[in-house]
Every structure is written in structure tokens, then in C-alpha cells.
Amino acid sequence: MHKLLLALLSLSLVGCIDSKEEILEEKNQGLVYCAEANPVSFNPQVTTTGSTIDIIANQLYDRLISIDPVTAEFKSELATDWKISKDGKSVTFTLRKGVKFHTTAYFTPTREFNADDVIFTFSRLFDVYNPYHFVGDANYPYFQSVGIDQLIRKIVRVSDHQVRFELFNAESSFLANMATDFAVVLSKEYAMALKANNQENLFDQYPVGTGPYIYKEYRRDHLVRFYKNADYWKHEVALEQLVYDITPNGTTRIAKILTKECDVTAHPSSAQLSILAQRDDINVERETNLNIGYWAFNTERPPFDNLKVRQALVHAIDIEKIMQAVYYGNGLRARSILPPTSWAFEPQKNMPIFDPQLAKKLLTEAGYEKGFDMSIWAMPVSRIYNPNARKMAELMQSDLRKIGVNVNIVEYEWNTFIQRIGEHRHDSVLLGWAADTPDPDNFFSPLLSCTATFSGKNPANWCNPEFDLLLTKALDTTDLNLRKQYYDAAQSMIIEQLPLYPIAHGMRFQASSADVEGITLGPFGAISLANARKK
Numbered sequence: 001m002h003k004l005l006l007a008l009l010s011l012s013l014v015g016c017i018d019s020k021e022e023i024l025e026e027k028n029q030g031l032v033y034c035a036e037a038n039p040v041s042f043n044p045q046v047t048t049t050g051s052t053i054d055i056i057a058n059q060l061y062d063r064l065i066s067i068d069p070v071t072a073e074f075k076s077e078l079a080t081d082w083k084i085s086k087d088g089k090s091v092t093f094t095l096r097k098g099v100k101f102h103t104t105a106y107f108t109p110t111r112e113f114n115a116d117d118v119i120f121t122f123s124r125l126f127d128v129y130n131p132y133h134f135v136g137d138a139n140y141p142y143f144q145s146v147g148i149d150q151l152i153r154k155i156v157r158v159s160d161h162q163v164r165f166e167l168f169n170a171e172s173s174f175l176a177n178m179a180t181d182f183a184v185v186l187s188k189e190y191a192m193a194l195k196a197n198n199q200e201n202l203f204d205q206y207p208v209g210t211g212p213y214i215y216k217e218y219r220r221d222h223l224v225r226f227y228k229n230a231d232y233w234k235h236e237v238a239l240e241q242l243v244y245d246i247t248p249n250g251t252t253r254i255a256k257i258l259t260k261e262c263d264v265t266a267h268p269s270s271a272q273l274s275i276l277a278q279r280d281d282i283n284v285e286r287e288t289n290l291n292i293g294y295w296a297f298n299t300e301r302p303p304f305d306n307l308k309v310r311q312a313l314v315h316a317i318d319i320e321k322i323m324q325a326v327y328y329g330n331g332l333r334a335r336s337i338l339p340p341t342s343w344a345f346e347p348q349k350n351m352p353i354f355d356p357q358l359a360k361k362l363l364t365e366a367g368y369e370k371g372f373d374m375s376i377w378a379m380p381v382s383r384i385y386n387p388n389a390r391k392m393a394e395l396m397q398s399d400l401r402k403i404g405v406n407v408n409i410v411e412y413e414w415n416t417f418i419q420r421i422g423e424h425r426h427d428s429v430l431l432g433w434a435a436d437t438p439d440p441d442n443f444f445s446p447l448l449s450c451t452a453t454f455s456g457k458n459p460a461n462w463c464n465p466e467f468d469l470l471l472t473k474a475l476d477t478t479d480l481n482l483r484k485q486y487y488d489a490a491q492s493m494i495i496e497q498l499p500l501y502p503i504a505h506g507m508r509f510q511a512s513s514a515d516v517e518g519i520t521l522g523p524f525g526a527i528s529l530a531n532a533r534k535k
Contacts, residue, residue: 030228030241031516031532034253034262036381037414038220038246043204044182045124048141048446048457049418050383050434050526053181054266055244058528059226060102061184061209062234064093064118065175069522072438074175078113078185078210088170088478093118095161100231101187102214106206109189113210115163118155120188122165125149132191135200142182142436145452146173146445171475172483173439180436181526184209212237212530221246238518238533248414250382257282257511263534264512264519266527267382270328273509281514286330287521289508290339290435292443293331293385295376295396296459296500297428303368304427310498312362313428314352316403317396319503326392327504334502336491337443341523343480344440344487348495359403371404377421377429381414384508385432392430392503422456429459432506435524440487444471448499460499467493 037051044057064079074082079093099113123130125140126149143149151171156164167174177183190208194200207215210233213226224244228237245262247253254272256262258279268276268284276284295314297304304310323333332340335347363369376396379389386392390411397407412420421429435442445452450468452458467490474486494500508521518531 030239030243031263031529031534032243032245032261033529034247034256034265035224035244036248036250036253036266036383039218039224040415040418041204042207042215042218043186044184045121045140045143045186046136046204048145048182049415051266051381051414053526055224056207057181057184057526058211058530059213059242060207060211060215061186062099062211063179063181063183064095064185065179067176067179067437067524069524074179078118082175084175089168090164090166091174092158092162092164095163096233097161099210099233101190101210102208102229103231104206104208104214105216107187107190107193107208109187109208111189113185113187114160115157116188117185118163119157120191121184121186122152123155126152131195132200132203136204139455141452141455141457142180142446143177144455145447145449145457146177146441147449147451148174148177150451169476172478173437173441173475176437176439176442180442182436213239213242216241232530234530237530239529242529242532248381254511257513260513263516264510266510267384267387268509268511269382269387270330270509273328273330276511283512283514283516285510285512285519285521287508288341288523289384289506289521290341290438290442290524291385291432291505291508292334292337292339293383293430293432293503293506294334294337294500295428295430295503297498298424298426299460299462299499300424301427301461303366303372304374306366307497308362308366309368310501311352312359312366312368312403313400313405314498314501315355315362316359316399316405317501318354318399320354321399322392322395323504325395326386326388327506330507330509331504334504337447337494337500337502338440338487338491339505342438342440342443344484344491346484346488346491348491350492350495352495352498352501356399356402363403363405368404371406373406373408374400375408375410375427377410377417377426379414379430380411380417383432384434384506385504386430387506389430421459424456424461426459431459434508437524440483441471441475444487444490448494462497462499464493464497464499 039052041047066075081094083092101109124132125143153166153168187208212232216225218224226242253265257265338345376393378393393409450463453463470486470490474483515535518533
């Protein structure tokens with residue numbers, strides 16, 4: 001057996017006898033972060049799951065460019081400079097020199113980052129001759145949902161440290177999409193080493209990046225462990241180790257930070273904030289975040305293919321009760337799919353109101369006077385946009401019973417839940433989206449475009465060519481006034497057709513021990529622990 005495979009297997013076969021004591025011991029050398037779910041992959045290209053992106057994207061990898069969370073301007077990362085042609089159809093990136101890929105137990109690089117890595121990384125999305133294009137069923141959900149795989153015509157190697165992306169047409173959101181947490185740069189040399197041993201299937205599970213931390217091990221339902229990257233190009237990394245303690249239950253996460261088993265915990269609920277606020281040894285951060293929590297209907301499945309049924313269901317729901325019982329005053333009731341802080345936000349005058357009598361009337365007109373049975377799938381984890389999907393589903397269940405609709409609440413383990421939603425097995429689902437960029441398209445294309453339906457990432461299973469045309473027109477121009485007009489129409493169409501019902505925009509919370517510094521929550525994108533340290 002090849003030594004590379006042996007090294008990989010050895011990481012998977014580490015004993016599981018050490019648990020709480022081991023994690024507590026790690027605190028002396030690094031930081032323990034209580035995470036809400038197992039990662040579904042270690043490559044951001046192949047998933048849009050927020051809990052996974054939080055763990056891997058900014059810890060293991062870098063992008064060509066990023067977006068400043070304060071100014072919303074593009075910043076250099078692995079690319080030091082970029083130039084757009086006059087016709088907008090080509091973008092040339094000048095690459096940073098002296099950047100090293102990770103040296104791990106299973107791979108030792110022989111060269112530094114260069115143009116070949118950029119070409120390999122992004123050609124995987126669209127080039128059928130890329131040896132990794134079909135690895136993982138050629139599923140790149142974010143890029144497919146926003147059409148990047150159809151936008152790039154080719155990528156030209158200008159020199160070792162310069163590449164040119166040639167596009168089929170100019171698109172106003174191209175740079176924004178290249179700055180998302182999904183657009184990380186991978187190692188071609190590592191990919192080819194795996195291919196030489198017919199081990200391509202390991203590429204997305206055993207990562208090699210250029211980020212501040214290096215992958216060490218992953219034990220499902222237990223922990224993920226990273227080590228410090230001593231060769232990180234940007235700055236010295238303070239933590240020797242970073243351990244993610246996989247703790248799906250929100251109450252357990254709070255208990256662990258109170259007992260010092262975790263230094264940081266993700267997504268404390270609004271109900272728990274009052275407990276944490278009483279502690280001098282715990283800091284709570286909150287940030288207004290670009291997100292939306294929604295109720296999506298499987299519009300290809302009867303009776304949810306009937307607009308009047310969808311209208312009846314949303315008119316039966318008391319949103320104010322949800323805002324009080326689920327968000328505890330820390331959320332904002334949605335008036336559109338876009339949050340009010342988006343420059344394209346337009347409050348919808350025809351947002352459905354709580355009106356059970358109208359709901360019954362619409363059901364009768366739709367031919368369901370006696371009601372029907374349905375399911376609401378509820379997320380098993382707490383997220384920014386929905387801190388307690390189970391409780392929300394129970395409130396909806398009670399409201400819908402009053403109009404003759406009997407609801408079965410469905411829950412699965414998070415990764416199974418996401419997989420089955422992608423297969424459109426649900427009647428309806430409580431989900432949400434946290435934006436990766438400030439560009440408004442980030443709320444439309446990934447959630448409701450036809451390409452998102454084909455890639456399994458459109459939970460409403462809704463494909464409307466007229467809606468897609470609005471998105472295309474908005475992307476074909478850089479005129480903000482024109483773009484806003486198209487996005488105004490798109491927002492209105494969502495409320496008119498109700499493939500999903502926007503419910504609320506949540507606040508992002510994070511609780512950490514008072515001795516933890518350097519973790520800043522941003523308005524969009526995944527969390528970064530690159531600057532984390534302990535006093």
C-alpha cells in the first residue's frame with residue numbers, strides 16, 4: 001500500500017478513548033471552539049453548508065481576493081492586483097509570490113503557490129478534461145447556482161504568477177463571487193499526487209491549503225483538530241492548536257463554555273444570552289448579519305404546486321408569535337428576501353398577513369376545503385437566520401391545525417438533512433441563507449435560480465425563466481439604478497409566487513471566554529480564527 005494512503009488511514013484510525021480530558025488538556029496549547037455540526041467536506045467548492053464553511057474556509061484556505069467587511073471594497077489576498085478589460089470579459093490576476101502550501105502527515109509540497117494552482121482550482125468547475133471535474137459527481141453547488149461554471153470560457157496562464165480569466169460575457173458580480181468563502185485556492189501538486197495513486201476520492205476530505213491552520217484529524221461526532229501553520233504568509237499565527245468540539249445541542253454548548261470545556265461557542269440562542277450576560281468571565285458579541293430565514297415549499301409536489309395553497313399556508317402563520325418565541329426580540333421580521341441593509345432592499349407592500357379566515361377561503365378555492373396532511377422539515381441545528389427551527393415548526397403546526405392542515409415535523413442529523421433536502425424529499429422546509437458577499441445576487445441565484453434547482457440547492461424546487469431573466473439582466477449591467485430595478489421586480493415576484501416565505505433576519509451571536517481575543521464577527525461570510533489568541 002502506498003505511503004500516502006497509509007498516512008491518511010492512520011489519521012482515520014486514531015483511538016477514541018480520549019474525550020473530555022483530552023480536549024481540556026488542549027486548552028493549554030490552543031483554543032477549543034464548540035461547533036454545531038460535523039463538516040460535510042473539507043473543500044468549500046463542494047458544499048454550501050454554513051456550519052462546514054465556518055470550520056474550514058478561513059482556517060485552511062485563502063482566496064485570490066476578499067471583501068472588506070467595513071468598506072465593502074475588494075482586498076488583495078493571494079492575488080496582489082487584478083485588472084478588468086474594457087469590455088469586462090477578461091480579468092487578469094497578478095499572484096502573490098512566496099506563498100507555501102501546507103506540509104501535512106500525508107503531503108509535502110515541492111514548490112510554492114503559482115498560476116497552475118489557480119487554473120486547476122477553477123477549471124475543475126467547468127472543464128470536463130480536468131481530472132477532478134467528475135470527482136464527487138461534478139457537484140459544485142455555489143458556483144453552479146450562480147452560473148460561474150457557465151461563465152468562464154477559459155483560464156490562461158500568462159506567467160508563473162499571472163492568470164487571465166476569459167469570460168463568455170461581462171458579469172457585474174464576478175469579482176464578488178471570486179471573493180466568497182467558496183472560491184478558495186487548492187494545490188494542483190497535491191491533487192496530482194493523489195491521482196498518481198488512484199486516490200482522487202481523498203482530495204476533498206484530506207485538505208491542503210495555504211491558510212493559517214493545517215489539518216490534523218477529524219473524528220465524526222467528536223472533534224476536528226488543526227495545527228498552526230508556521231509558514232503562514234500573512235502573519236504569525238498565535239494558536240498552536242485549534243480544536244472544534246462537535247456539539248450539536250445548543251444547551252450543551254452553553255454548558256461547555258460555562259464549565260470551561262470550550263473557549264468559544266457558536267450561535268448561542270437568544271434565550272441563553274441573559275444567562276451568559278451575567279458572567280464576567282464570558283463575552284458575548286453580536287453582529288447585524290446579511291441573512292434570511294424562510295419557509296420553502298417543494299413547488300413540484302402537489303398540493304404545493306398550487307399557488308393558492310401556498311398563499312393559504314402563509315396566511316395561517318402568526319409571524320409575530322414566532323418573532324417573540326423564537327427570536328426573543330433579536331431578529332427583524334422580513335419584508336423581503338433581502339435584508340434592509342442591502343442596497344437593493346425594497347420592502348414588499350404585499351407581504352402576506354396573519355389571516356386564518358382568508359387562509360381557509362383560499363384552501364377551499366384550491367379544492368382542499370377539508371385540509372390535508374403535510375410535513376415541515378426543521379433544521380436540527382441553530383443558525384443565525386433560525387435559532388430554533390423545531391420550536392418554529394411547532395408554532396406553525398399549531399397555527400395550521402386551525403385551518404385543517406395536519407403537520408408532521410421531520411428532523412434528521414444535519415448532514416443527512418441537507419442531503420435529503422437536496423434530493424427534494426420534503427413537502428416544506430425551514431431553512432435560511434447567510435450571505436457570502438454584499439452583492440444582492442447572493443440572495444437570489446443560490447436560492448431560487450433554475451441552475452440552483454438542478455444542483456439540488458434550491459429548496460423550493462422552483463424554476464421560473466422569467467425570474468432568471470431578471471437576474472441575468474441585473475448581472476449584465478454595472479448601472480446600480482438599473483440593477484436595483486431588476487432586483488425590485490425579483491423581490492416582488494417572490495412574494496407574488498411564494499416559492500418560499502421570508503420570515504426573519506437574525507443577529508449573529510458568539511460567546512467566548514474573556515481571555516479570548518482576535519475573533520471578529522462580520523456582516524457576511526464565514527468566521528475566521530486566523531487572528532485568534534488567548535491573553
